[in-house]
Amino acid sequence: MLRLLYAVILGLIGAGIVHVAVLLLIPDISDRDVWSKLQSASELYKTTRLDSAPGSPPIVKSIDPLFSAAACRFDLNDGVLRVTGQGHTPFWSVSVYNRAGENIYSFNDHTLARGGVDFSVATPTQMIEVRKEFPDGTGNSIYVETASEEGIVVVRSFVPDPSWKKSVSDFLDGISCMPE
16 A cells, blocks of 8 residues: 555656646747747848737737737847837837747836937847947947847837827837847
8 A cells, every 4th residue: 555655646746747847848849939920920120010900910919908019029140239219108118038038128218318219139249349339329228238149129108098099109110120
């Protein structure tokens, strides 16, 4: 009887270990992640709206209906990424994610004094070069350093009521995401 109990306990522990391992591997082996969806919807450095146009499915379903969002995939092997955008919205925020979907950096409209989106993403090696001589017009930019070479930038904007829809849409459509 003791041997049977020992076998059952050992089996449950083994099943638990396998279960946890499978759960941890799902993001690495899944082809239905945001990176894959964006890859099929647009090219690198192309800003893509995450909310859908009428009649088409969204790339990502928004949890909050009062926010609209746009995203852009990047590869730092092509150079330092520069993201800019101007416009008037009640609130915007930016998040930088690595390819696995882990948040690397986040900030919002209260971070920049001028009010528009203006930041760069670079690897540690690229940051050394950038620090040697800041490019013209980037003195007030935010610089994000990451060891990940591929990632996604997501810009979200608050839409408090329908009168803001056009302004927010113009703001998100005007986001530029290009390597320098």
